[in-house]
Amino acid sequence: MTPHDGLIVVLPEGFPKKEIPVLLLRHAEWIRKTTKKLDAHRLEPPPVAGNGWPSKVLFPLFDEEWEVEYLQTSAVAEGDIEELSPTSLLLSGDVANVELCRKLLFSWLKHRAGLLLIPLFESLAASLDFDYADVKVRLQHSRWGSCTVAHVITLNTKLLFLPDYLIRHIMVHELCHTVHLNHSRSFWALVQRHDPLWRIHNREMKSAWKYVPAWVSGKP
Secondary structure, three states, X not given: OEOOOEOOOOOOOOOOXXXXXXXXXXXXXXXXXXXXXXXXXXXXXXXXXXXXXXXXXXXXXXXXXXXXXXXXXXOOOOOEEEEEEOOEEEEEEOOOOHHHHHHHHHHHHHHHHHHXXXXXXXXXXXXHOOOOOEEEEEOOOOOOEEEOOOXXXXXXXXXXXXXXXXXXXXXXXXXXXXXXXXXXXXXXXXXXXXXXXXXXXHHHXXXXXXXXXXXXXXXX
């Protein structure tokens, strides 16, 4: 069960498709309970434009609210996205083209993440006296962050939509990996030092998808 797409059935190679109804019936109670749990966490979806893409984008921690307009311009084959003002965004091109809108909006998200998340991370790292090699942003499917053996940290652009304390929780987690590249007792002790409520935050991250609009997960 996925938060935005619902039930997805993945079959091993050679599995007879005619057995799918039996399989679903066998797990009907689990499907019902999981659906109910996801629905309980789901927030009100943001407004959308006529093409199904967002007409408004909000980044709560940074107090940013963007109005998104779409302009059909067939002459611009590759499309374009530009910030008309600090609160207004214009996407032009074939705005009925799902892949084009996704590409342009995701590119803009990564740009905003670089401008907003990276300075926040750098400030936090300095205040906690952590060293790292580099920090990057990527739109990742499931991982909120990662740290390599070379201490290069990657932050998921989806963090833009999360509350401040959860963003900090993820950043602290990755910074602690520059000292312990594992999840040992020593690692969690270090996390505890910088994030005393990490257990609560860690549990809440299991439903943090609710803060991320469905279109960011690839579904307009």
